[in-house]
Amino acid sequence: MANTPQAEKRIRRNARRAAVNKARVSRIRTFVKKVEASLAAGDAAAAAEALKAAQPEMMRGVAKGVLHKNTVARKISRLAGRVKALTA
Structure with missing residues (x-):
């Protein structure tokens, strides 16, 4: 448990940053999945x-x-290699 006001603030800030980072990674994964789905469909x-x-x-x-x-x-x-192989 945090004992100082600064440590409490860091916990709050870290939670906010973790939420933002999780959203970013999720968005990136969605874009990659779209590429993989198109590759699987040919x-x-x-x-x-x-x-x-x-x-x-x-x-x-x-x-x-x-x-x-x-x-x-x-x-x-x-990914680019797989796309290139599909077009060739």
Whole structure:
């Protein structure tokens, strides 16, 4: 339990930040799922469009400090490779 006013404030702030970060990660996952659904359906055009929409969201997660840069780079690279393989 927090003993000082500053520690109590940090607990409140951390709870607010956790809620914001959880919403951001959830939003990113939704965009990625749209790409994966298009890939599973075999729709190359929809997959390319979904990837185009997902990339900025994922990079925004990096900028906001929710996800690590290399993690997002790896995920974008793998998704792009799958989309490219579907179009070829």
